[in-house]
Amino acid sequence: MKDWLNEWGSRPMVIAGPCSAETYEQLYATARAVRAQGIRLVRAGVWKPRTRPNSFEGVGEEALHWMDRIRQELDVAFAIEVGHPQHVELALKHNIEVLWIGARSTVNPFTVQEIADALAGTDRPVLVKNPINPELALWLGALERLANRNIAKLGAIHRGFSYFGESRFRNVPAWHIPIELKREMPDMPLICDPSHISGDRSMIQEISQIALDLDYDGLIIETHPDPVNAWSDARQQVTPASLQEILQNLRYPEAANRHPEFRNRLEEIRHGIDMADREILEALHRRMQLVDQIGQYKRDHNLAILDLDRWAQIFESRPKWGKHLNLKKGFVRELYKLIHQGSIRRQTKILNPKKP
Missing domain, CATH: 1.20.59.10 (Chorismate mutase)
Structure with missing residues (x-):
């Protein structure tokens, strides 16, 4: 089940790019900068499920046209979130290489099933973020629904969980839940999203290192050429230069069972x-x-x-x-x-x- 990870370079796999595709120039600059670091898979939000209305909710299909142009010029691939079958249809039409289901969608089995039906039999990798609430069964259930529709290239993204107490994290990692997911599905690729766990760029290296120490298969890190002025999630995005520094300073342990x-x-x-x-x-x-x-x-x-x-x-x-x-x-x-x-x-x- 992990073989598809090798399509995007050496492991652990790194996915990097802006929280949201804001303009063609912003997306191009980010993709070019991360590609120069050897990262081929670029993340970018096309449709943004915001908590409150009248906030920036993504530019929609227009961003997919930008991705068509950038893909050809820079030899990169794109990963985006899909929230319903219409998103899936457009993503496949524009040859988006990797899709993911967001935390707000994972909590709803009806939504997941609709997306799974729309993706039935696809050869595209599909990643599932953990649900907002700390419930392993919902996470497992979403992955199982996709597997039941003959989607072979699956992966899980750990982005942390909501917590109503005081915490230094935007979404508490609750590491025991993804560890239990690994126990239940040992062959399932597991990717850490330190940006959403931390909510603060200063903590991204710390969270990334913990994930690698726990033998995660990859990282997805929000990267923006001008994070302070980003249209969404400004505090948790890093510049391409900061991303390079983070990746260079990480320790990459190997699993003991390989030695x-x-x-x-x-x-x-x-x-x-x-x-x-x-x-x-x-x-x-x-x-x-x-x-x-x-x-x-x-x-x-x-x-x-x-x-x-x-x-x-x-x-x-x-x-x-x-x-x-x-x-x-x-x-x-x-x-x-x-x-x-x-x-x-x-x-x-x-x-x-x-x-x-």
Whole structure:
């Protein structure tokens, strides 16, 4: 399934170009600059699904005519987003080489199915961005709908997820979700979109490096000759010169399974991790046995399950304990949130047993 990546140069594959195709001159300048760096696949928004009306929503089919001219002159290919069958029809008519389904479309199975039907049997690569909300099933389902329509060249784009708390990211990466996608679909190409994850050009190299360290197959980076004055997503676009610097400063690790000589040492360390994990699970088992005793005591004495004072004490003390073990406060807090949820569920079952 990853063979098609080789059509666009060495791996990891890099897709670069503006958030939106604004003018012919802007698109040409960007394509020429990234092509000079050896990047052949240029991204550009033709139709922009904006959150609010009356903002720039792309120039539409006119941009496809620009791409026809630029493709012939510069020997580049284009990747664009399609949002419904009419977009697909126009994209195929203009020989757009790579299509992607955006995050807002991935959340809607009806929309994905309509696009999949319009693309049935195409030999064009089709990429699927993760849905806005952090739900793996929607992402997998969109890829499966396309595969069911005999679309062989598929890939996934990780662009981060919406989050209502405070975050330094525009869209939190939630790395565990794309990692789970890789586990479910190990042959599916996975491309990182650090521009949309970060929302800030200063973070693009950091996010790109994490993706490469996690063995992603490529990067899609928004690039603009004058990012400050871009018509959309100005903060997260980089100049072609900055793109070149980012790519030159990245470390490109290789997957350990491609180097048998490293396997023995890694397996030795992993054996230690297996033993530590068993100890963790045994400790959790002992803790849950104690939770069961508390649940039985509360049942026998008609006491409420939730004790906020006790939970506040745990939530405050455990991160302090973890600090002495060089464990991050946020990690320990998230861990104990899960443990507390499990404890509440066990006590609830004890106080409210199912009747036969």
